[in-house]
Every structure is written in structure tokens, then in C-alpha cells.
Amino acid sequence: MKPFCRDTWVEVDLNAIRANVEAFRRHIPAATGIMAVVKADGYGHGAVHVGQEALSSGADSLAVAMLDEAVVLREAGITAPVLVLGYTPVESVAIASRWGIELTASHAEWVEQAEAELTRAGAQPIGIHIKTDTGMGRLGVRDADELLQVVEALEHSPHLNWTGIFTHFACADEEDTSHARAQHERFQALLSALRTAGKTLPRVHCCNTAAAMVFPEWGYDTIRLGIGLYGLYPSPYLKQQAVLQLTPALSLKTRIAHVKTAAEAMTVSYGATYTAKPGETIATLPIGYADGFSRLLSNRGAVLHAGSRAPIVGRVCMDQIMVKIQSETAQVGDEVVLYGRQGMEEISLDEVAGLVGTINYEIPCMLNYRIPRVYRRDGEVTEVFHPLTMTHRPAHSVNN
Numbered sequence: 307m308k309p310f311c312r313d314t315w316v317e318v319d320l321n322a323i324r325a326n327v328e329a330f331r332r333h334i335p336a337a338t339g340i341m342a343v344v345k346a347d348g349y350g351h352g353a354v355h356v357g358q359e360a361l362s363s364g365a366d367s368l369a370v371a372m373l374d375e376a377v378v379l380r381e382a383g384i385t386a387p388v389l390v391l392g393y394t395p396v397e398s399v400a401i402a403s404r405w406g407i408e409l410t411a412s413h414a415e416w417v418e419q420a421e422a423e424l425t426r427a428g429a430q431p432i433g434i435h436i437k438t439d440t441g442m443g444r445l446g447v448r449d450a451d452e453l454l455q456v457v458e459a460l461e462h463s464p465h466l467n468w469t470g471i472f473t474h475f476a477c478a479d480e481e482d483t484s485h486a487r488a489q490h491e492r493f494q495a496l497l498s499a500l501r502t503a504g505k506t507l508p509r510v511h512c513c514n515t516a517a518a519m520v521f522p523e524w525g526y527d528t529i530r531l532g533i534g535l536y537g538l539y540p541s542p543y544l545k546q547q548a549v550l551q552l553t554p555a556l557s558l559k560t561r562i563a564h565v566k567t568a569a570e571a572m573t574v575s576y577g578a579t580y581t582a583k584p585g586e587t588i589a590t591l592p593i594g595y596a597d598g599f600s601r602l603l604s605n606r607g608a609v610l611h612a613g614s615r616a617p618i619v620g621r622v623c624m625d626q627i628m629v630k631i632q633s634e635t636a637q638v639g640d641e642v643v644l645y646g647r648q649g650m651e652e653i654s655l656d657e658v659a660g661l662v663g664t665i666n667y668e669i670p671c672m673l674n675y676r677i678p679r680v681y682r683r684d685g686e687v688t689e690v691f692h693p694l695t696m697t698h699r700p701a702h703s704v705n706n
């Protein structure tokens with residue numbers, strides 16, 4: 307049985323996820339753990355599959371942005387520690403307790419309200435990491451007095467155990483490290499204030515991928531490994547530095563749905579912004595902006611067919627794009643790579659991000675529920691998950 311009925315799919319190479327965890331394992335101090343950041347459905351790769359692979363490759367915990375994402379991991383049977391990095395509305399803290407999920411606090415008032423809610427619900431205690439804002443300007447306590455208030459509120463809360471303290475860097479991926487260094491100094495000062503006040507520090511963490519690459523000595527108890535887990539560099543600058551060799555895990559593939567050769571000048575797609583010359587071969591591919599393939603790639607990007615680049619011609623439609631094919635033998639059903647490698651050629655997520663005017667992070671995150679995810683290990687399909695129909699299929703039912 308075919309597990310999905312469209313000829314467009316994402317492939318995730320689980321060996322790449324493993325290799326990336328291992329590369330960071332070798333790079334950071336032995337005593338530093340790895341928290342795999344699988345928010346946004348594992349940056350579009352699939353949070354459950356990436357999370358499981360990361361945990362079996364050396365990561366010891368997972369992090370997500372919001373509680374719903376954490377519950378998805380638990381429902382899939384993941385029992386490792388899971389931390390919600392973002393804000394959790396107080397009304398939901400009993401759900402975190404039910405699933406044994408750690409939350410982030412950055413306000414004494416939130417701690418008091420969460421304690422009241424857990425008492426009211428008769429819930430089990432939960433672990434809390436305190437977020438400090440050392441220069442990101444997003445969430446977190448900003449000074450030692452505020453921090454001590456949160457710590458003391460936690461100490462007075464039987465249902466909230468203080469299990470971690472962290473900060474997040476705003477500029478660790480840049481050549482100029484002054485902002486990251488200043489943030490780290492502020493973080494150290496906050497930790498010192500806690501020690502001076504006689505507090506025993508729980509798990510301390512500050513490094514995202516970029517900081518872990520550049521300052522592995524700032525690893526403390528764990529790094530929070532996001533983009534590097536997926537084999538992508540946090541910035542073109544760090545890619546060029548190549549401190550670590552990373553392996554991209556995601557490819558986006560499709561198959562030709564229609565081929566035609568222009569007998570005479572022929573306009574292509576909405577707005578007739580491209581005119582094929584007589585003799586040009588145009589293939590139609592079943593992917594569009596409603597899948598998260600940006601319309602900004604209209605008349606700009608390229609795909610790979612028969613190992614060569616085929617430029618995208620005309621506007622990206624909601625469900626389809628057209629490409630100018632070089633090969634005269636192109637046929638309906640031929641495999642086309644939109645992101646990833648084919649033969650000697652590669653369309654990297656960095657290249658696509660450059661064309662769209664964004665960062666590589668956003669490109670896989672845009673790929674949405676309409677696209678089935680195919681997981682491979684050692685080249686073999688291990689599982690297929692189609693978010694649109696929410697079906698899991700074992701490898702033996704896959705014939706793509």
C-alpha cells in the first residue's frame with residue numbers, strides 16, 4: 307500500500323542527525339550534556355523522529371518552544387527530560403505536571419500563580435528552569451534582585467522544583483563576538499550573585515549551536531543544540547569557519563507531473579511572467595507555496611533533474627511550479643530534488659534562504675503538514691509520517 311498519494315515528500319537522513327550529535331559530542335567538554343532542540347516540529351524535520359534519534363545518539367534531553375510540542379513528544383512515548391523554553395500560561399501548568407515536563411520561569415509572580423494552580427489541581431511537582439535575559443531582550447529576569455526573587459519564590463513553592471538556569475545569546479553566530487562575550491559576563495555575574503546568596507546552582511546552560519561551536523568552554527551542564535542538529539550552520543560566517551563538519555539531514559523531493567516542449571513562444575504560469583522559446587522543455591512539479599515552498603522563488607530558484615540544475619520559470623503557484631528542463635528525455639515520474647543533493651549537484655537550504663532573503667532556519671520550518679516525511683537510516687526507509695492524514699506507516703509499506 308502506498309503510504310501517501312502525492313509525489314512530493316521530505317526525506318530525513320537519520321544518520322545525519324546521529325553524525326551531527328556525535329560531532330558536537332566530540333567538540334564540547336565531556337561533562338557537558340546535549341539538549342536537542344526539536345521545537346517547530348524539529349525545525350520541520352519531525353520532532354518525534356529527530357528527538358528519538360538525537361537521544362539514541364548521545365543527547366540526554368529535549369527542548370521545545372511550547373507545552374503542546376512537549377506533550378506530542380510524551381504521547382509518542384519519549385520519556386527523557388523535556389524542557390519548554392518559552393512562556394507557559396499558568397492555566398496549563400497542571401498539564402506539564404501530568405506529563406512530567408519542565409517549564410521555564412522568568413517572573414516571581416508567575417511562580418506564585420503556578421504554585422497556586424498546581425495546589426488547586428492537586429498536581430505533582432514540576433521542574434522549573436529560570437530564564438535570564440543577558441542581552442536578548444526577549445524573556446527572562448534581567449538583574450540579580452529579580453533573579454533572587456524568582457529563586458526565593460521557587461524555594462517557597464512545594465510544587466515547583468528549581469532544576470535549571472539559563473540564558474540565550476543574540477549574536478553568537480557573528481564574527482564580532484563582543485555582544486556574546488558581554489552576555490556571558492552578565493550571565494556569570496548573575497550566577498555569582500546566586501552563589502554569594504548561598505544558593506546551590508541547578509543545571510546551568512547558555513549555548514545554542516553557534517555559541518557551542520565558538521565557545522565550547524561555555525558549555526556548563528548542557529548545550530541547547532538546535533540548527534546544528536539538522537546539519538545546518540547558524541550563519542554563513544560560521545559555515546565558512548567550518549569549526550565542525552556538519553551533515554544536512556533534509557532533502558525535499560518530487561516527481562514530474564507533466565512535460566511539454568514549446569512548439570512556439572509559450573507563456574508560463576500566473577501573470578505570464580516567463581515566455582518559453584520554441585523548443586524549450588517545461589516540466590510541471592506538484593509543489594507550491596501552500597506546501598511552504600516560497601513564492602519568492604518565482605523565476606529565481608532552481609531544482610535538480612538528471613543531475614543538472616533546472617531553473618524555476620514563471621510564478622510559483624499554490625500547488626505547482628514549472629521548471630525549464632535541460633534533458634530531452636524528461637518524463638512524467640522522474641525524480642526531482644528541490645532541496646538537497648542529486649549526483650554532483652546540491653541545492654542547499656543556505657542557497658534557498660539567500661534567494662528568499664531569509665535565514666536557513668526558516669526554509670525547513672516552512673515545509674508544512676501537506677508534505678509527507680520519509681525517514682531513512684543507512685539508505686533504507688525506516689518510517690513514513692504524513693502529517694496531513696496523521697498516519698504512521700512502517701517501512702515495508704513504502705514504495706516511493
Ligand SMILES: Cc1ncc(COP(=O)(O)O)c(C=O)c1O
Pocket residue numbers: 343391474513514515516530531532533534540
Ligand atoms: C532558548 C533557545 N535555546 C536554544 C535554541 C537553539 O538555537 P540554535 O538553533 O541556533 O542552535 C533556540 C532556538 O532559537 C532557543 O530559542
